[in-house]
Amino acid sequence: xxxxxxxxxxxxxxxxxxxxxxxxxxxxxxxxxxxxxxxxxxxxxxxxxxxxxxxxxxxxxxxxxxxxxxxxxxxxxxxxxxxxxxxxxxxxxxxxxxxxxxxxxxxxxxxxxxxxxx
Amino acid sequence: xxxxxxxxxxxxxxxxxxxxxxxxxxxxxxxxxxxxxxxxxxxxxxxxxxxxxxxxxxxxxxxxxxxxxxxxxxxxxxxxxxxxxxxxxxxxxxxxxxxxxxxxxxxxx
Numbered sequence: 001x002x003x004x005x006x007x008x009x010x011x012x013x014x015x016x017x018x019x020x021x022x023x024x025x026x027x028x029x030x031x032x033x034x035x036x037x038x039x040x041x042x043x044x045x046x047x048x049x050x051x052x053x054x055x056x057x058x059x060x061x062x063x064x065x066x067x068x069x070x071x072x073x074x075x076x077x078x079x080x081x082x083x084x085x086x087x088x089x090x091x092x093x094x095x096x097x098x099x100x101x102x103x104x105x106x107x108x109x110x111x112x113x114x115x116x117x118x
Numbered sequence: 119x120x121x122x123x124x125x126x127x128x129x130x131x132x133x134x135x136x137x138x139x140x141x142x143x144x145x146x147x148x149x150x151x152x153x154x155x156x157x158x159x160x161x162x163x164x165x166x167x168x169x170x171x172x173x174x175x176x177x178x179x180x181x182x183x184x185x186x187x188x189x190x191x192x193x194x195x196x197x198x199x200x201x202x203x204x205x206x207x208x209x210x211x212x213x214x215x216x217x218x219x220x221x222x223x224x225x226x227x
Contacts, residue, residue, distance in 0.1 A: 035216075037164075044221040045156070045164065045207050059214045095163055103152025103170055103211060108163040 002026035002107045004096050009112035012086055018114055020081040022096030027107070029077040030054075033099040036070060036081045038092035039111075046092075050099070051079065064090075086116045120144055122210050124219035129227055130198045138222045139190040140208030146189035147210060153191035154209040155184060157202075158221075164207065168193060200226050 008020040022034070036048040049060045049070040058070050069082040079096055093111040100106055121143040130136040140153060147153060155168040166175055168184035171191065181196045191208055203226040208219040 037218075044205075045158070045209075045218045047209065047216040047218055050216070057214075061215065103154065104173075105154050105156075105166050105169060105209070106175065108165065110163050 002098070004098065004107055004109035006094065006096055006109045006112035009094065009114045011115045011117060014087055014116055014118055016086055016116075017082070017084045018086065020083065020094055020096075020112055020114070022079045022081075022109055024077045024079070024096075024098070027098065027100070030074040031100065033102070034070075034072060034079040035097045035099055035105070036079075037095045037097055037108075038090075039095075040089070040092040048094070049081065083114070086114075088116050088118075090114065091116050120212055120217055122208065122217045122219040124206075124208060124222045126220070127223040127225065129225045130195070132198060132200060132226055134198050135194065135196045136198060136224065137187070138193045138195075138206055138208075138224070139187065140192070140210065140219050141190040142210060144212070147186065147191045149186070151191070151210040151212075153184065153186075155182075155191075155193045156207045156209065158205045158207060159203075167206075195224075198226055202226055 003025045005023045035050045051058050051070045055072050067085045072079045095111045096109045098107045123141045153171045156164045158164040167178050172184040183194045185192045206222045
């Protein structure tokens with residue numbers, strides 16, 4: 001069955017970095033775009049970033065542009081989110097999501113908690 | 119700044135029908151916005167329900183249906199069950215980015 005397993009969350013100081021990973025299995029990872037979505041405490045879902053199936057296209061929400069980088073390794077069926085210059089407002093549960101064709105979002109991981117606090 | 123708007127909260131009786139809507143500050147929502155709908159319950163990851171306006175996933179119960187209604191995307195729940203109580207989010211495409219609505223808290227009472 002399809003599995004998306006996020007890891008890499010933790011507690012960091014403002015201005016520091018975290019690298020999230022999402023290991024995928026059970027579907028053709030190399031054919032699927034992948035996204036990161038987050039949910040800050042007490043708020044709704046926020047789309048963060050997307051990467052195309054081959055990594056050639058990447059897009060970001062304005063709130064993270066210039067600080068976050070999405071990447072993927074199709075040989076390892078893994079997508080990453082490098083988060084630099086972290087702010088308190090980046091505190092959230094981060095989910096990875098599969099998009100096997102444009103506009104068709106399918107499977108979600110369980111999420112990983114990233115907390116930015118002084 | 120583009121905003122996607124949903125009803126903050128709705129209440130429905132068990133066995134009833136309710137429609138949630140999803141609008142855009144830029145104008146009418148069309149199929150080109152690739153409307154998606156998600157269900158989110160506390161302590162669980164979100165679950166995808168509807169894609170491309172009106173397509174159910176294999177796991178989506180038939181009582182959930184998507185459509186375009188009056189310039190908005192809509193999610194209709196028929197024969198509502200107690201387990202349908204949840205937060206519901208829509209997601210729209212504004213090439214090349216995506217924006218979530220603020221969510222609708224659905225109470226089954």
